Amino acid sequence: MIAAVEGSPMQRYYFPIIHNGLLQPDSEGEVFGSADLASQYGAGVAQYIGSDPDYDPVSETVVLVVDGEGTEIARHVVVSV
Known part of the structure; x- marks a missing residue:
């Protein structure tokens, strides 16, 4: 997990x-110190999915990043690597 910014x-x-x-x-989520760190994590999840040799790019997969109040912070389109 990425460390939080102090304070x-x-x-x-x-x-x-x-x-x-x-x-x-x-339903589980992850804890971060900022929305930017959470967005970076979401981008990493999307990259991980895209790196799977069995991933089918036709599936149009998107990883959303949502805060605890349900506000969408970011969305990352999965691209086959």
């Missing part, structure tokens, strides 16, 4: 995935 409040962020038009919720 920043830790917040829980969620990373639901849209795959083939279907939402796969994230």
